Amino acid sequence: MDSAAAAVCSEKTSEIIKICQVDDVQELQRVCSATVPERYIRNGDDRPDGAGVEVRAQERIPVIDVGELQRGGEGELDKLRLACEQWGFFQVVNHGVEEEVMEEMEKVAREFFMLPLEEKEKYPMEPGGIQGYGHAFVFSDDQKLDWCNMLALGVEPAFIRRPNLWPTTPANFSETLEKYSVRIRELCLRLLEHIAAALRLAPGRFNGMFGEAVQAVRMNFYPPCPRPELVLGLSPHSDGSAVTVLQQDTAFAGLQVLRDGAWVAVQPIRHALVVNVGDTLEVLTNGRYKSVEHRAVASGEHDRLSVVTFYAPAYDVELGPLPEFVADGEPCRYRRYNHGEYSRHYVTSRLQGKKTLEFAKI
Ligand SMILES: O=C(O)CCC(=O)C(=O)O
Numbered sequence: 001m002d003s004a005a006a007a008v009c010s011e012k013t014s015e016i017i018k019i020c021q022v023d024d025v026q027e028l029q030r031v032c033s034a035t036v037p038e039r040y041i042r043n044g045d046d047r048p049d050g051a052g053v054e055v056r057a058q059e060r061i062p063v064i065d066v067g068e069l070q071r072g073g074e075g076e077l078d079k080l081r082l083a084c085e086q087w088g089f090f091q092v093v094n095h096g097v098e099e100e101v102m103e104e105m106e107k108v109a110r111e112f113f114m115l116p117l118e119e120k121e122k123y124p125m126e127p128g129g130i131q132g133y134g135h136a137f138v139f140s141d142d143q144k145l146d147w148c149n150m151l152a153l154g155v156e157p158a159f160i161r162r163p164n165l166w167p168t169t170p171a172n173f174s175e176t177l178e179k180y181s182v183r184i185r186e187l188c189l190r191l192l193e194h195i196a197a198a199l200r201l202a203p204g205r206f207n208g209m210f211g212e213a214v215q216a217v218r219m220n221f222y223p224p225c226p227r228p229e230l231v232l233g234l235s236p237h238s239d240g241s242a243v244t245v246l247q248q249d250t251a252f253a254g255l256q257v258l259r260d261g262a263w264v265a266v267q268p269i270r271h272a273l274v275v276n277v278g279d280t281l282e283v284l285t286n287g288r289y290k291s292v293e294h295r296a297v298a299s300g301e302h303d304r305l306s307v308v309t310f311y312a313p314a315y316d317v318e319l320g321p322l323p324e325f326v327a328d329g330e331p332c333r334y335r336r337y338n339h340g341e342y343s344r345h346y347v348t349s350r351l352q353g354k355k356t357l358e359f360a361k362i
């Protein structure tokens with residue numbers, strides 16, 4: 001870009017309409033597609049290929065066949081146990097969520113993100129809020145920003161819903177999300193039964209103690225970035241949920257999982273879902289199953305959409321390591337706390353690796 005064009009760009013970017021004091025990344029792209037504003041440029045070590053950061057291209061996260069688990073396959077249950085102990089992440093196939101339901105969800109989410117900003121702004125995330133269109137987890141002017149636009153919505157129980165933040169365009173958005181969420185909730189219930197079995201607990205143990213479980217969805221849209229090596233799509237973090245179920249499109253492996261100090265890219269498998277252990281399961285199992293740090297990177301060519309469901313206990317549930325995991329002199333690594341209190345702590349903190357879980361550490 002010549003210097004005149006650069007000057008126009010910086011002028012334009014400074015007046016871009018902001019969502020919650022944060023530039024809208026798709027607008028940045030539209031107005032000035034060749035530059036990346038300073039606030040998105042990560043410091044050296046935090047960059048996708050920063051010094052001392054290894055990205056392992058060859059490794060694959062485990063793939064679990066849920067149909068086989070349902071049939072009582074012991075081999076598959078062993079695979080699930082190892083996936084939870086060693087990775088905290090796996091992909092599921094034969095998971096029972098119909099392909100059409102997934103495709104329709106992706107379609108309406110994409111249609112939403114492609115709307116003009118004025119339309120998306122009708123569902124604004126309040127500053128410090130967590131639902132609506134905007135950027136969650138931004139608390140200061142000097143914080144580095146993620147190369148991502150988000151739409152976050154509470155789904156269950158009904159009292160967490162903010163119906164005015166559910167898009168009315170595309171017209172079938174709500175109906176589609178509703179249908180999708182029912183299916184994903186069934187999958188979460190099933191997964192938690194199998195995870196309990198893998199831990200040699202009664203299959204209903206987690207579902208029994210979670211009460212009226214909280215289900216929330218976040219759709220992340222990552223536009224292509226002119227300098228993807230300088231930015232992060234989503235900062236490293238662990239999820240505050242019990243389990244998370246992530247649907248991603250297949251053009252580009254943007255999700256990376258931390259394993260033995262290196263980042264492993266999750267290679268998309270069409271119609272598979274990515275599942276990860278959240279902070280709640282780490283606490284309940286006294287650290288046997290780890291809520292693993294992950295991040296998203298941007299691409300120079302492709303945009304990317306992920307539809308992420310967080311499944312967690314009811315807010316009034318008291319959590320702490322289950323007695324089974326502190327037997328035999330095993331030290332208790334987490335204190336007891338109220339899950340609602342943890343959720344508040346999570347959403348009022350920056351995404352910063354596993355720092356939020358220090359809240360519960362002894
Ligand atoms: O988009 C992705 O792949 C990562 C999303 C994620 O980790 C989250 O929303 O918590």
Ligand SMILES: [Fe+2]
Pocket residue numbers: 237238239244294
């Ligand atoms: Fe996450």
